[in-house]
Structures are given as structure tokens and as C-alpha cells.
Amino acid sequence: MTRREIRSWLMDMDGVLVHEETAIPGADRFLANLRKREAPFLVLTNNSIYTPRDLAARLRASGLDVPEASIWTSALATSSFLESQRPNGSAFVIGEAGLTTALHDAGYTLTERDPDYVVLGETRTYSFERIALAIRLIVNGARFIATNPDPTGPSPDGPLPATGSVAALITRATGVEPYYVGKPNPLMMRSALNAIDAHSETTAMIGDRMDTDIVSGLEAGLETILVLTGISTVESAERYPYRPSRIVDSVADLAALLE
Template identity: 60%
Template sequence: MDRKKTYLIDMDGVLVHGRRAIPGAVEFIQRLIDGGHRYLVLTNNSRYTPTDLQHRLQSAGFKIDPNHIYSSALAAAAFVKSQLPNGSAYVIGDTGLYQALADVGYTFTDYNPDYVILGETDSYPYDKIIRATRLISSGVPFIATNPDPSGPSEMGLEPACGAVAALIEKATGFSPYFVGKPNPLMMRTALRFLDEHSENTVMIGDRMDTDIKVGLESGLETILVLTGVTQPEMIGKFPYRPSRVVNSVAEIEP
């Protein structure tokens, strides 16, 4: 008997736009649950804790446990813990990133930190960007949660972590190490969390440059949905293709 497929599902642009569920997404998650499929909501958004994200999804009509949510903030925290336990960091980010780092024993400082870590936030104070730039220029390693230059919201596209990382890189000449998608590190961590293998796993996302790329490089089946950043005419600009393209998750039958 074939094993049931496991699903790694991007959040923004796939399940929700801001706080609104994408039509058919609530029913799709329920089909996974009813069918006994394992799944993980895998998001590059580092702003929120899993509990925060659960509440956001719940307000949109989803029934998803925090243990089914894994963010680039958690991936970044796991990474620095594996590299330098109980270290310190200068952080530009929001609650999700600070909490994830604190939970693995990291402290926060702007004086001689072990890392500069950049994540998502609703505003990027210029004085913090200047401080990060000076620390990185002095030799402090630079980590960023995700390379997404923009992300969907209820009001349309807005700048994201990757755009600010590019600004700092341009100023310093130092590239960040991106922990989130499309780094396969995040996928391996997610698969270990689920105790699953790549050949039995499907990646569903709205971005060719992160979701589909990381799924391909991790050996997963990939499904691109057209409810987020990527539009049909953009697909041909990439040298790789998703396994399937659908209008939305409403069309996916597990």
C-alpha cells in the first residue's frame, strides 16, 4: 500500500492574504486532516511565533495547531544554536525572531555580537540598519532569515527581508547567509521534524524563486499556486519548472 503523501505548505499567498483566507484553502487543509495526511505550514515570515501564526490562521477560519507551523525564525534559531550555542546577536526583526533566538539561549546586544541577524518586521528603523551595517563592516557574520524581496498583503506587495538585506549587502560588500527558503537547510529541518523522506513529500508554494526552487533542490514534488507572487507569464523566465501549476490550493486533491 502506498504511503500517504506529506505536504509542506507555504503560508502567505498560498493559504492567506494578510488575515483573509484564500478561497478554498480552509477546505484544503481540512481535506488533509480528514485524509490523515501529515503536513507542515512552512513560512519564510519570521515576524511571528507559531502561536501568533496559529491565531492569525484561526481568525481566517483554519484549524491548525502551532506544532504544524515552522518559520524561518525557528530555522535561524536552530542554525545558530548548531553553530555557536548560547551566543549573542544584534537583531533587526520582530517577536517571532526574538522569541525563537531566546528559546535556544541567545542574548541580544549591539556591542560585539556573534551575529547580526536580519528578519521580517513591519518597519525597519534606519538607525538599526546603520548599526547593523557598521557591525557587519567590522567583521560580524551576517545572517538573514529569508531572501524574499517582497511579499503579498491585503494591500498588495510590500518590501520584505530580502530587500533590506540587499541594501545592507550593497553598503558593506558582505552577503548574508539566508537560512529560510530556498536554502535546503530549512527543508531538511522540516522533514526531520516530520520524520519524513523527500520522495514522499510535496512542496506547495506561490514563489518560483523560493518555494519551487527549494522543493526541486530537495527532491520534492512541487506545486505552484497562482494566488500569490508568481503570475503565469513569469514561469517561463525560470530555467526550472514546478511539477504542477494550479490556480489555487482549492484545486488540489490529496
């Protein structure tokens, strides 16, 4: 089906499997075919608000059966990274349950006093007081981590400021740039590969965005497949200096090839 044998699959969630809470046609068949083949797979998302349990429930409501263990978020990648860097450390967190739960599970203590890290994630209600405290903690020496660089997120009323925009505000106030863990950092891909014990040479990354999914897959050494059910189009993809391994209309095309 591709130039090299693909045994494991990583895929973005929004724009690949679902679009605004509605399953993309063929996504259920694609997932069913992966299960039939017993192929390891992970659904990836830069969204750090939700836990894997929350996301599994949301996908189930859309008609897609994805177990918790097959979901990898930027919050999980961030907690995995911090655990490897500074085990049993401490953090001041701006974020929601997806991020705080992941850090707790990694053995981290959440504190407002002299933390090792300030960790910025996605939240629906950014608090000016907590942002101001984050700025003071960073000025006093806390290391600055952000789950992902996305500047905006979607809402029914239009774009909302997201992690990247708030990180820019904190950087402007402190002069300190964050280390971003989520896509397009290939670290997100490598942590996902480790989570399912997969190898880059035999893994494909399916995404709908050239600037996050495809470039991070490319830099991690994966086969990259762009689907046209989300952000990128054939025309916009041509403007980038790198190319996906292949472009397909949707995961329905991949489902047919796996049968």
C-alpha cells in the same frame, strides 16, 4: 495522485492557504482532509515577524484551523540553523517577536556588544540607528545572517521594503553578503522536514511562487506543486528553466484528490 506516494506535506501560507487575510476557497477542506488522513504537514512562511502562535491566531481568524506546531517560519529555521552552527551563541537582532522569541528559545543571548552574529529579519519599523550599529558590528567581525531574501512585502498601500532590501543596504556599506536561511534556500525545506520527521522522497511542497517555493522544493528533492492562487501564472511559470511536478488551480483541487 502523483508519480510517487506523498505522505507528508509542506505548503506556503500566503497565496496558497490565504490571500490578504481571507482563506482561499477549499483551503479548509484540504487541511481537514490532511488531518483525517493523519498526514504530517507544515505551513511555511518567510515572514519572521510573527510567532507560530500569532500566525495560528491569524489563520483561525480566516477560518483555518492550523495548530502552532504545524507552522514553520524563517525565524524558526534561522534559530535552528544558528543553534546547530554555534550553540548558545550571541546575536544582535533587527526584527520582531517572531525572531527574538525563536532565538531565545534556541538558547541565544541577544546583545549589542561583540555578538557572534548580526541577524536581520522582517520588521515594520526599520531603525536607522540599529542598521548603523549592525553595519559597525559586521565591520568589526560579526557574521551576517538574514532570515530571507524577499526585497519587498505587500501592504494595502503597495510594496514595502523588506529584509532583502535592507540586507542590500548593509552589504553595500560593509562589503559583506548575508547568508539567507529562508526560501529559496533548500535549508528551509530540510529544517522543516526534520521538524516533522519526514523524508524528501515522500513529501510534497505546495507553493504559489516559482522563484522561492518551487525552486527550494525542487532543490530539496520534493515533489513540487504550483497553485495559481498567488503570484505565479501558467505563463510566468513557463519562463523558468525548471518546472514544478504539477500545476493546479488551487488547493481545492488537491482537497478533492485526497478524499
